[in-house]
Amino acid sequence: MHFSLDYRTKKLAVLASLAVYAAIGIxxxxxTTNDELYPVFSWNLFAYVPNPKIEYTIALLSFGKTHYNPxxxxxxxxxxxxxxSESxxxxxxxxxRLAAAIMQKDPAAQETYRQQLEAIFQKTPAQYEVxxxxxxxxxxxxxxxYVSSSVLATFDTTKP
Amino acid sequence: MKALETIETFLRDRIGFPSLTALSKDEEVMKKSDLLIRIFYACGPFMAFLFLIMNAPPVPRQNFDPLWALQWVTIFHLDVNTTAVAVGVLFVVASMLALLWYKERSIRALFFFAVWQVTTYDGSFGVSTHIWYPWLFVSFILIFLPDGSRTTNTDKARTTLLVIWWAQAYMMLLYSMAGFWKFFIGFGQLFQGEISNLSPYGFPYQVAWSLNQIQNQAPFGPFFIEHPYIVWPLYIGSSLFQFFALWTMVRPRLQLLWGFELITFHTMTFLVLGTNFYQFIPIVIVLFCFSPFVPERVTATMVLYDLPLVGWALRRWRPTS
Known part of the structure; x- marks a missing residue:
């Protein structure tokens, strides 16, 4: 492969590529919702400080034969x-996403996100609260x- | 071309951008450039081996969903374990070839392709990851190095320096963008009356959230949560280093200092937040600790005068350097 661009054009191309990368990234x-137009990422990492706010989480009630109380x-x-080996x-x-699907009463989305979430249990029966x-x-x-907490739904991995 | 002339004049006369054409005539600079490229490709097999170790079957990660650049996996009906081995072996082979024949553009392109597959594999588990991006983009940029001997031909020599400068500038741009968001979002939260990363409790909130929710193990995390006023200047200083990273591309005497700071930054990010960006460290070492643009003699005074903010103030106060 032979590039016949002259040196000054190459310089312009280099500067332009950096400017375009920065513009796309920002x-x-x-x-987008994930700060990324693949493969260009915004590099917005650890900039937002998580203030006290409403969040969604899970609590495990049982895993295999072990029951947890609390x-x-x-x-x-x-x-x-x-x-x-996952984060x-x-x-x-x-x-x-599962919490949003529960609140929107969207059973198809619930099923999708339950499958993704329940993969973490590796087929061991588990019960958990959202x-x-x-x-x-x-x-x-x-x-x-937590400052306050309420149960949105309870799921059993062995039941739909 | 008039726009380019204006940019060139501005960079040369107002910013003090180094002339790559002049540098390309310096034999020592060109030797350093070749060394940098050789070390970059020498790191390849080590990174490939690390990838193999970390993705050894049985792959425990869940929800494997290949991105478009890995669609051959679907065509050949490969499962996640076979894919991990196939991508790992490709990376090993390509990096070994690049170690030997990095001067050949086709081999450098093969190395880039292997890194692209690694990056895509890593992002094919439902959530995008960015840890391989420096390898992806730097290996892409280095494809544009001229083939063959670089020291005997002026155009090839200065193109070599330009490509190295490009790779360095890309890396520093990432850090500057990361720094930009820290201040942009920081001021945004500050004006909304929220705890922002500009306030002493901002970083402790981030560390607490990370250790609670992401459940990272971070030995220095508790100290950083409990001593906000010690941590605050360190955090603001680190954010300023990130924001001004791109400045070192026109003040190359700062590159070694920034290289050390960025290695420290990644080490501390792991120790405080438990976030592992180890793939960045070899690239920072290669590009900035072996930079051909850092002069042989750099004094503390020169560095002080080159610094953003501090240097600008010094030049006004004592315009000697």
Whole structure:
């Protein structure tokens, strides 16, 4: 392959490529929900501070033959993510989508996101609650409790 | 072309952009350039081996859903385990070939293709990931290096430097964009009366959220949550380093300092937030600790005068350097 561009044109192309990358990356923040127009990412990472607000989470009622009372909270489910070598952030996104589907009473979407979420249990029977919580991250760090919490739905992986 | 002339004049006369044509006549600079390229491709087999280790079957990750660039997997009905091995072996083979014959453009293109497959595989589990992007874009940019000997031909030599500058500028652009968002969203939250990353409790909130929700193990996390006023200047300083990263592309005497800071940044991100971006570190080391644009002699005074904000203030106060 032979490029016959002269040096000055190459310089212009390099500068233009950087400008275009920056423009696409920054636009992706407003044009997409995940800050990405593949393969250009906005690089918006850890910029937003999670203030006290409403979030959605899960609490595990049982896993296999073990029952949890009180239920295991999301921050205590590290053993599930470790056995899958997965980041909980992926399931945090799925949980939010499942919660939205529950509130919108959309059974097809619920089924989709339940399947994605329940993959984490690796076919071990489990029961869990989907919760709507008010989370203050710093208060939770010290007290391990949410400001407020209510159950949106309870699911059993062995039942539809 | 008039626009280019205006940009060139501005960069040369107002910003002090280094002349790559002049640098390309310096034998030492060209030797450093060749070394940088060789080290980049020497890192390839190591990265490929790490990929193989981390994706060894049985692949525990769930919800494998190949992105479009990995559709051959669907055509050949390959499961996730076979795909992981196939992509890993491709990466190993391509990186070994690139280690030997990195001067051949076709081999560099093959290396880029392998990294592209790795990046796509990594993002095919339902959530996009960005940890391989520096390898993806830098290996793409290095395809444009001239073939054959680079030191004997002026045009090839300066094109080599231009391509290295391009790869460096891409990396620094990522960090500048990350810094931009920290201030843009920070001021946005500040004006809305929320806790922002400009306030002393901003970063402790982020760390607490990460350790609670993402459940990362981070040995320094608790200290950072509990000592906001110690952490605050470090966080703001780190954000400024990110924001001004691109500045080092016109002030190359700062590149070594920025290289060290960025390695520290990634190390601390892991120790404080448990977020692992280890793929960035070899690229930062190669591009900025072996940069051909850093002069042999760099003093602390030169660095101070080149710094953004501090240097600008110094030049006004004592315009000697």
């Amino acid at each position: 636009s992706a923040h407003w044009l 239920p295991l909270q999301f921050n205590e489910l590290g053993f599930l993510f470790k056995q899958n 909980p952030i992926k399931y945090y996104v799925v949980i939010n 919760l709507k919580v008010k989370n203050d991250p710093l208060a939770f760090w010290y007290t391990k409790t």
